Amino acid sequence: MLETKRLLLRPMKTEDVHHLFELNQDPAVLQWTGDQVSLNIADAQRILSDHVFPQFQQHKMGRFAVLTKDGEWLGWCGLKYFPDSHEVDLGYRFMKKYWGHGYATEAAQACLEYGFEVLKLKKIIARAMPQNLQSIKVLQKLKMNYAGLKNDAHYPGGYVIYEITDEEYSKCKNF
DSSP: OEEOSSEEEEEOOGGGHHHHHHHTTOHHHHTTTOOOOOOSHHHHHHHIIIIIHHHHHHHSOOEEEEEETTOOEEEEEEEEEETTTTEEEEEEEEOGGGTTSSHHHHHHHHHHHIIIIISOOSEEEEEEOTTOHHHHHHHHHTTOEEEEEEEETTEEEEEEEEEEEHHHHHHHTTO
16 A cells, blocks of 8 residues: 555555446546446456456556545556556556546556556556646656657557656655
């Protein structure tokens, strides 16, 4: 479990399925992900069992459930290992009603700290649609550096990549 001033980040549990389903129902949230609206609870269960849980089991990282300290489920944030490219991706997704409160930046900072200081990673990347200026702003607050635009059929218009190395992080971790 990770803790910040206002948040608790913990590995997702089976009982998070209803929150994950609700999050993936909101078209405002999904417009920035390239994902489709989840059709049912079984879709959300598959995301947990096929993607989220194995990441923690195999790589000691994954998408954490993000909660306020009084237990309110806000969304998720965490690291994901992509074996094909050997990259670790920082990602986050929050319920729309929690946008604009600094939760993404706070949770993402905790995940960078975990990645560099606990897992001893050398580099972490993040992806965002070029039109998602709020998400790009979060990545810039984290002192991540623009690394280019990639085209991908999953993301109409491609996506921008930001990155930060362990050395860069150690110079600016107390921002």
